[in-house]
Amino acid sequence: MAPLDPEDAKLVTLARGAMARATASSGAAVRDLDGRTYAGAPVALEALGLTALQVAVATALSSGAAGFEAAVLVGGGSGDAGLAALAEVSPTAVVIHTDLRGEPLDA
Incomplete structure (x- = not known):
């Protein structure tokens, strides 16, 4: 995989x-x-459970973001519920999955 751009x-x-x-x-x-x-980061309470990506998307939207260019998910899986939230708002946003060290995984 090619190196990530600086952004x-x-x-x-x-x-x-x-x-x-x-x-x-x-x-x-x-x-x-x-x-x-x-x-x-993930929230795991009895009353509320969110993945890290759900938290990032919700924080952005509650701060007035109209859409997304890109997302990075470190240590999460392809079944992350935040991916659906991201796609609902910005279906063409680039999603990069990495391992825990931050190394991009093959698509």
Whole structure:
């Protein structure tokens, strides 16, 4: 796989940072249509359960994002519920899956 461009590499860094701060098994970050970035880690409460990507998408949308250019999912799977949320808002957004070290996985 080709190296990530600097803007996508920034998303990987943000996602890994969110994952580390929350001591979580995954992390995610998104870039909106204006170039703003948002990161998230999973939430696992009895009353609320969200994947890292759901958190990042919800944070962006609640901050006024109209759509997304790209998303990075670190340590998450192809069944992540956040992918459906991302596709609902921006079906053409680029999604990059990485391993826990932030290395892109083959599509």
